Amino acid sequence: MKRGWWEGQAEALGRALILLRTAPWVTVVVTLVLATALALPATMAWIGAGVTQWFGGQGTEPQITAFFRQKLDREEALAVVQRWRKDEAVSRVVFISREEALARLRQTDLGAAIETLPENPLPDAMTVVPRRHTPQDVAELQQRLAAEAGIEAVQVDTAWVERVHGLARAGTMVAAALAAWFALGMLAQTYLAIRLQLVAAAQEISVLRALGATDGYIGRPFRWLGWLQGLLAGAVGAALWGGLIAWLTPPFDELARLYGLGGFFPFPVWAGGVALAAAGAVLGALGAEISLRQFFRAST
Amino acid sequence: MIHCEKLAKIYPGPVAALVDLDLTIPAGQFLLVCGHSGAGKTTLFRLIAGLETPTSGTVSVNEHDVARLGRGGLPYYRRRFGLVLSDAPLLPQRTVAENVALPLLIAGVPRRQAFERVALALERVGLAGRAHELPPTLSGGEQQRAAIARAVVHRPSVVIADEPTAQLDRDSAEEVVRLLRAFHAAGVTMIIATHDEALFAGVAQRRIVLAHGRLVEDTR
Numbered sequence: 001m002k003r004g005w006w007e008g009q010a011e012a013l014g015r016a017l018i019l020l021r022t023a024p025w026v027t028v029v030v031t032l033v034l035a036t037a038l039a040l041p042a043t044m045a046w047i048g049a050g051v052t053q054w055f056g057g058q059g060t061e062p063q064i065t066a067f068f069r070q071k072l073d074r075e076e077a078l079a080v081v082q083r084w085r086k087d088e089a090v091s092r093v094v095f096i097s098r099e100e101a102l103a104r105l106r107q108t109d110l111g112a113a114i115e116t117l118p119e120n121p122l123p124d125a126m127t128v129v130p131r132r133h134t135p136q137d138v139a140e141l142q143q144r145l146a147a148e149a150g151i152e153a154v155q156v157d158t159a160w161v162e163r164v165h166g167l168a169r170a171g172t173m174v175a176a177a178l179a180a181w182f183a184l185g186m187l188a189q190t191y192l193a194i195r196l197q198l199v200a201a202a203q204e205i206s207v208l209r210a211l212g213a214t215d216g217y218i219g220r221p222f223r224w225l226g227w228l229q230g231l232l233a234g235a236v237g238a239a240l241w242g243g244l245i246a247w248l249t250p251p252f253d254e255l256a257r258l259y260g261l262g263g264f265f266p267f268p269v270w271a272g273g274v275a276l277a278a279a280g281a282v283l284g285a286l287g288a289e290i291s292l293r294q295f296f297r298a299s300t
Numbered sequence: 301m302i303h304c305e306k307l308a309k310i311y312p313g314p315v316a317a318l319v320d321l322d323l324t325i326p327a328g329q330f331l332l333v334c335g336h337s338g339a340g341k342t343t344l345f346r347l348i349a350g351l352e353t354p355t356s357g358t359v360s361v362n363e364h365d366v367a368r369l370g371r372g373g374l375p376y377y378r379r380r381f382g383l384v385l386s387d388a389p390l391l392p393q394r395t396v397a398e399n400v401a402l403p404l405l406i407a408g409v410p411r412r413q414a415f416e417r418v419a420l421a422l423e424r425v426g427l428a429g430r431a432h433e434l435p436p437t438l439s440g441g442e443q444q445r446a447a448i449a450r451a452v453v454h455r456p457s458v459v460i461a462d463e464p465t466a467q468l469d470r471d472s473a474e475e476v477v478r479l480l481r482a483f484h485a486a487g488v489t490m491i492i493a494t495h496d497e498a499l500f501a502g503v504a505q506r507r508i509v510l511a512h513g514r515l516v517e518d519t520r
Contacts, residue, residue, distance in 0.1 A: 003408050003409060003410035003411065004410075007410060007411060008408070011405065011411065203389075203391075204391055204393075206387065206388075207387075207388050207389065207391060207402075208402070208406065209351075209375070209378075210349070210351055210378065210383055210385065210387065210388040211378065211379075211383070211388065211402050211403050211406055211450075212375045212376065212377075212378035212379035212403065212406050212407070213375060213406045214372075214375045215371075217375075217406055
């Protein structure tokens with residue numbers, strides 16, 4: 001009678017736990033190295049996502065101001081406003097009458113100067129908020145508004161939009177590069193850890209081979225070992241990351257409050273923790289697999 | 301039946317461990333392999349058990365060439381053998397029972413069933429009470445008996461033992477021979493290397509002598 005797949009896996013898992021326990025300090029050090037490699041880029045990604053969320057929030061969205069021609073009738077201007085409100089590239093349109101604009105101007109430092117003018121020099125205007133905030137989308141909308149017959153001039157501060165998107169893109173790329181770099185480091189570390197275990201178990205492997213063990217049977221505990229080591233590192237990494245976040249959240253929240261932005265909470269901590277533990281397990285298993293394949297290829 | 305034809309093994313150096321050996325071992329035979337150290341006994345055993353590949357020549361079992369088995373087939377071929385070899389020692393960090401269970405677990409026998417058979421095997425070699433001890437705590441004779449238990453627990457068709465009585469006192473050595481004889485009586489082919497031929501007098505059915513890698517004597 002052949003034993004089941006589960007029994008074989010359980011036996012291999014037992015061997016892997018024994019291997020982990022055999023050198024506890026090596027396990028601790030390797031776990032800490034791997035956990036740091038996971039927690040650091042995760043923290044950067046969390047900060048990057050939070051900053052992007054800030055600048056993507058209300059109050060900081062790009063606005064295009066379109067000034068109507070001075071001679072344009074109010075009715076015609078309002079018809080243009082109505083038409084743009086239905087445009088799918090536009091989130092919302094606010095009409096600002098020349099009287100309203102003058103009233104606002106009077107409340108500024110220019111108020112006294114305005115009073116000296118014989119008549120209201122300001123045209124009717126509308127502010128247009130694009131639905132999509134990428135520099136390309138904003139520029140395209142700006143061009144379409146400028147081509148509108150009743151519009152005299154269009155103003156948009158595209159520079160800051162580009163700056164914010166540039167910063168967010170750079171931050172995301174740095175976080176991604178760091179994540180890839182640290183993932184590679186984690187793979188190399190797991191590869192090395194499993195390789196050392198394989199070398200330490202050389203006599204046992206030789207005996208198992210002589211007794212008829214297949215590469216699959218020999219490698220199974222080491223596959224579990226890589227998986228366990230990665231999962232352990234992922235769990236410790238998640239704890240480290242959670243601690244860092246708990247420490248960083250109050251100052252970031254305070255910063256957000258000072259700038260009138262929303263709270264700093266890019267994604268739930270538990271979700272990040274689970275993702276970290278899963279990433280650790282997958283990278284650990286992958287590192288073990290590479291190590292085993294190379295070991296079996298080199299030995300007959 | 302094991303058949304070696306023009307079997308040769310040359311190690312880097314070059315050192316000719318085995319040269320053009322022709323040998324046929326019928327199933328069920330008790331074969332004694334004699335010769336000085338370095339005569340080629342261990343190399344012959346490793347080649348027969350599929351632990352090494354020959355430089356030239358063939359080893360075939362029941363007319364199947366071992367060299368054609370490939371990496372995937374070799375482990376299953378090796379399971380036909382029970383080995384008492386110096387390069388397949390008892391694992392010091394596993395208990396006696398766990399060591400003896402290895403061939404069964406490797407072959408996929410369920411754990412409970414495997415350890416029931418281990419208990420029987422250990423009882424047969426007189427080590428029932430030492431099952432949960434680690435090999436280094438056993439005497440030389442006990443370790444050798446545990447190795448024999450591991451070699452026969454999966455009911456192999458061939459047992460290969462390299463100097464199974466070396467470094468044992470007379471009583472322990474005779475006990476080992478008695479065990480090997482009992483397993484041979486059950487139909488197992490025995491291929492035994494020894495320096496102490498007298499121990500196997502009346503047990504071995506055939507004796508070959510190797511010298512410098514060549515077969516120099518074959519008596520039945």
